[in-house]
Amino acid sequence: MNLGRTIYNALFRRTSTFVVTIVVGGFIFERVFDEGMDNVWENMNRGKLWNHIKHRYAEDADEADE
């Protein structure tokens, strides 16, 4: 129950810190949102991407180099 008070006093009490919270939160949100959505997309397309099937051909390439 003390968490709300701490957050309120630290971030929301003044307009200046409130706006800073929103802007900084925007950066964090964008990062998290983009990464999260990329992960979701890669999970839905598991096995279809080059990164997922690369190892099959990388061995061949190594052998060819040898």
Place this chain on the structure above:
Amino acid sequence: MFSSKCISPGFSRYLTASTTHLAHYLKGAPAVVIPTVETVPSPPESFTNLSMSKLIPKGNLVATTKHIGNTQVRFSHTDVSMPDFSSYRRQSSLDPNIPNSTEINRRAFTYLMVAGMGITGVHIGKNVVVDFLSTMSASADVLALAKIEWRGKPLFVRRRSADEVEDVRNVDTASLRDPEDDQARVVKDDWLVVIGVCTHLGCVPIANAGEFGGYYCPCHGSHYDVSGRIRKGPAPLNLEVPEYTFLDENTMVVG
């Protein structure tokens, strides 16, 4: 209960105004002030030292204010009871005697919601602006073309289909502004290499555009065909062909 009393010094014994509190459904007549007449002794007629000395103010000067005008009767609504909001209140704020412990947390939650909306709004706004601005930037194919440079000028390398080659070779050379045969402009039939600078005023033409499917200069509307020859618009000359050789099937050297 409301009452007022107007007091003027000297007459306070005689003049009192008071109103009576009345519930509104018992509207009574307002209290009436009954004027009292007082006989004031007439001033002395003769102006003697004694009589005049009586007119001189003695002692401290006193200023008084008077309440002028009608007093009003107010009918307060004592029959209206205070509404009970307790059914709308949360458990933690029901008892006014207990300090409200959850208020700060509820306020923090409200502001958190507002901040969340703000963050979403900032994110959406940023993406709208970025999307809008990115429509103004050069597209990927233009950028890729512009990356190939030769002596500081953009170099256009284009693979032509057999149909395109046939088209440009069937054009009557004499009808062109800058008569030049297509065979003289290419080393291999299917590869066209020209310098991407418009011969009019030096803009960079756009590939795969214009009426002849070759290049189109957006500055003043010069149309070039698939051989890089000027066909329409203000440009006087064909696009310049640099010197180049093919070392082997996959390698070309310009210059």
